[in-house]
Amino acid sequence: MQGTGEGIPVRDKRGTGQGPPAPGPTLGAPEGAAAEAPLPAEPEVEVQEGSAPQEKPAEVSYLDDLRRVQAEFANYRKRVMRDQAAASSRASARLIERLLPVLDNFELALTHGEGTEGDAGIELVYRQFKEALGDEGLEEIPAHGVAFDPTVHEAVEAREAAEVDEPTSVSVYRKGYRLKGQVLRPAMVVVARPVELSPTAGEPVAAQDDPDSADGQG
Missing domain, CATH: 2.30.22.10 (Head domain of nucleotide exchange factor GrpE)
Structure with missing residues (x-):
């Protein structure tokens, strides 16, 4: 039977009492037939700072969004206040412009009514009226x-x-x-x-x- 190239199995006859013995290596088996040993694990490569872009933490991203929203709201508030002031000025100008003929009539009444009864009262009202308009600019x-x-x-x-x-x-x-x-x-x-x-x-x-x-x- 020699020279056939078949391996002769060798069994471990040492009884351990813990189940059937584990199969041993086969004699005469070709090289490489034995179980391969596990390959060593690849070493972990640490990523150096700046070598690759890193995502911002969620907290930082939320803070950036909050600052942007606050800035937009501040600009919106300033724009609204500016528009309101301009609208108020236009309304005031229209009202005062309509009151100018009244002011002219007061002056005509004082010019043509000098020395008449009630002239002092008209002058007092005229002065108060003109001061009120002056306070408005x-x-x-x-x-x-x-x-x-x-x-x-x-x-x-x-x-x-x-x-x-x-x-x-x-x-x-x-x-x-x-x-x-x-x-x-x-x-x-x-x-x-x-x-x-x-x-x-x-x-x-x-x-x-x-x-x-x-x-x-x-």
């Missing part, structure tokens, strides 16, 4: 005896005058007012300009005599 535009300014003055008449060196408001037809620095109503004025000054753009033009009418009169 209303102020009168200087118009008498000042240089003509087309941004705050409206010329209703122009004439030549030798005593002025530049276009000047010499008479006020209707008072003008500003509200919180903004022109609410321009002042209507009569403008005098020097005789030698030629009319230019933006300046009031003085009335000139018609030569045809002058010839007809001669």
